[in-house]
Amino acid sequence: MDITIKTLDGGEAGTVTLAEEIFGLEPREDILQRVVRWQLARRQQGTHKSKGRAEIARTGAKLYRQKGTGRARHGSARAPQFRGGGKAHGPVVRSHAHDLPKKLRALGLKHALSAKVRSDSLIIIDDLKASEAKTKALADKFGAMGLQNALFIGGAEVEENFSRAARNIAHIDVLPIQGINVYDILRRQTLVLSKAAVEALEERFK
Structure with missing residues (x-):
């Protein structure tokens, strides 16, 4: 499958x-x-917490005597009721x-691509x-290419000027090839891969 290589200026640079x-x-x-669900489950903090009756700071004394009051018997003010x-x-x-087999994770990435x-x-x-x-200069280039909602995947390291310029553009994400994942690919409308990223993916899956 052949695809045209483009430049950031809108030109062509071969196939x-x-x-x-x-x-x-x-x-x-x-x-x-399944892969997206696995990713989001790992991302979830799980820090929600409420106090049980053993953690409540209240008196340990019996509320009132056991018998003779005509009321239900109770022994603790910490009870949930x-x-x-x-x-x-x-x-x-x-x-x-939760667990997900490595082969299924790799297959999910291939299917997302x-x-x-x-x-x-x-x-x-x-x-x-x-x-x-310069954010404005890069945003103008993206606008000329019709990129308003995109994920950019670079090589092993993303060039610093590009990363800084793209940082403040809404709906634009930039990741190195090590950070490529199914959720980010699917949540953005367009996927933009560098030549280095394509070579790294083929090397990874060969």
């Missing part, structure tokens, strides 16, 4: 052949859903992460470089 086993798969929504008491079966600090190719939402750029760290 590149994309591997069918990475960019030419039939996207499966069930695999993409009382105002100011502990919460029964409330949330506790925990991890929401293939989905962008199928929807004509993949652009290959020769190099992600900016002559100066």
Whole structure:
């Protein structure tokens, strides 16, 4: 599969052949859903917490005598049915992460890349470089290319001027190749890969 390489100025810089086993798969929504769910579960903080009856600071004395009052018997003001008491079966600090096989994670990334190719939402750029760290200049270039909602994936390191200039542009994300993931690919309308990123992906999956 051949695709034209573009420059940030809107020109062309040749073509590149994309591997069918990475960019030419039939996207499966069930695999993409499982990988996204796995990613978001790992990201969830899980720091929600409520106090149980053992953690409430109240008196330990018996409320009133056991018998003879005509009322229900109670032994603690910390019980959940009382105002100011502990919460029964409330949330506790925990991890929401669950396991997902490595092969399925890798397959999810391939399907996400293939989905962008199928929807004509993949652009290959020769190099992600900016002559100066000016947000307005880079935003104008993106506007000329029709990029308003995009994820840029660079090589092992993203050039500093480009990274700084793109930082304040709304709906634009920039990641090195090590940070490529299914959720960020799917949440942005267009995926922009540098030549170095394409080579790194093919090397990773060969």
